[in-house]
Amino acid sequence: MAAETVMVVGMDESEHSQYAFHWTIEHFFSNSNSSSIFKLVVVHAKPSPTSSFALAGPGAIDVIPYIDFDLKKTASRIIEHAKTFCENKSVDNVHFEIVEGDPRSVLCDSVERHKADMLIVGSHGYGTFKRAVLGSVSDYCAHHAHCSVMIVKKPKSNH
């Protein structure tokens, strides 16, 4: 009787989001019938080349294609890794997306587009100050996404 639950997972290159992705797959997709219950959408927000640096100078325009190429390579590497992981775990009801833009709006936007029931993000575990200065995608999503949000944290190693 349950309709498909749509989950969007936000991914970037950080270890934390890899961990969040692995955690999700291991806990919710290890059943054989999980493909009928869940639909997974993996979204990578590719930063636009102009936003990831600030260059002023005559050569700036020429550098942009190189940076764009590099970003595209990173993005496809991330998605390839996600695809391989899904195949290894026999997850087949999964859809991959690379969207250009700021991660916060990209993730909230994907939630709307896919009518997701849940958004899963990792978290850097910043303290209050760092979070205020560097900004937090997980914070923004937790406040503004129109669905339930799961924040998965990579446990800190014990010292």
Added chain:
Amino acid sequence: MEQAGETQAKDKEVAAGGDEMGKEIKKLKVLVAVDESEGSLYALSWFLDHLFFTQDGEVDQIFLIHVQQPFQPFVYPSGPSVFATTSVIDSVRKAQKQNSEALIARAVQICRNKLKEIKVQTVITDGEPKDVICHAIEQMNIDLAVVGSRGLGTFKRAFLGSVSDYCAHHAKCPILIVKPPQKLHQQEVHPHQ
């Protein structure tokens, strides 16, 4: 009957362990925080609807925690009318306890209505909710905590109350924040176009 189900699940676990590691079944220890708000009970039923499995032994028990705010007898108005005698404190505590138990009973009923074989363990404690919940997560080795969120206003987007925000930052395990359904949001008028 419950025990037979448990051993069956355990057998499956052992059998699956012999396969490649991709088919490991992980039992998830889930804690749901409930309070008097409708948001937390909605969070509980949402979680049970969408993410709870009993067939493959993924999650078969659920923990509910309710934190009572401690009654402060010292915050009474300093007028001639009321001051907190021990009998007043006792009766307030008793009323509080009754409220908590009724609330927990309601939550347990929601669980039983959705899934009859579910095992529910409940915890009622005193103290500051955010600290107690994070502490409980550490002590009980919780794998996933579920909290509700107050949806405020129709024009404003829903944002988190202080407890869910605090837990999202400080808890040692993944947190699921369940928001109430956005019924009226779609009817918002957008003046700027």
